[in-house]
Each structure stands twice: as C-alpha cells, then as structure tokens.
Amino acid sequence: MVDLQSTRLTEAILRTAHAWNTQNGITGVLCEGQGVFLQVLEGERGLVTRLYSRIFADPRHTDLELIHCESITKRHYGEWSMAHVNLSDVDPQTKIIWPDFDPYSPGGALVMTRIADLIAEGRTVDAPAS
Secondary structure, eight states, X not given: OOOHHHHHHHHHHHXXXXXXXXXXXXXXXXXXXXXXXXXXXXXXXXXHHHHHHXXXXXXXXXXXXXXXXXXXXXXXXXXXXXXXXXXXXXOTTTOSSSTTOOTTSOOHHHHHHHHHHHHHTTOEESOOBO
C-alpha cells in the first residue's frame, strides 16, 4: 500500500531540490522509505551549508542528524541535481538489502557505502540531470 502523504512530501522535496540544486551547483541523492530519509549533498562548502540550514529550518523535516561530512575531490553524484532512491522494498524484518544497517545508529561511511550499493544495483529513480 502506497502512503500518499509520504509520496507527495517526497515529490515536493524533489521538485524543490531539483530547482534549487541546479541553480546552485549542488548534486546529490535522496533515499527514502519506511519513514527514513537519507540525503547526500555535494557542492561548494558554503552553498551546502546554506542548503543544510534551509533543510533544517523546514518544518516538513524533523529529527535531522548530520551523520557524515567530508571534503571530496570528485563528486559521487555529479550527474544528478537530486537522484531519488526508494527504500520501500527494503524489508526491515529480514534486512535483505542492508543486512547490517540500522538507520538510527549508522556510521557515515556505512551509509555512503550502502547508498553506492543501491545505485550500483540500479535502484535510482527520478534522477534528472543537473
């Protein structure tokens, strides 16, 4: 059963992200499903910081946590203004896709690895070019 409210929220977030990120040279990926959102943002440090502040202030978002921050020399998601990976098919009971992943206590390196795994498996959807 599709949660229509969650779908609409995700669509609104993606529309805003595509527009703002394209104008500001931000790239990244939004993973969502089962009430969990994981987002990776890439770009110039000041722009990413300002965007994170906007996200933090947005009342649609609650319980935000910054779990990983690093300087990079090459973007991982440079071809997308904001890719979307749907986690709805990740079974929380069997944890088939991410067997050792607990979304409430992840390490940043683990999250980055798991997102890369999902994209490598072709789970990216709704990802217009930046």
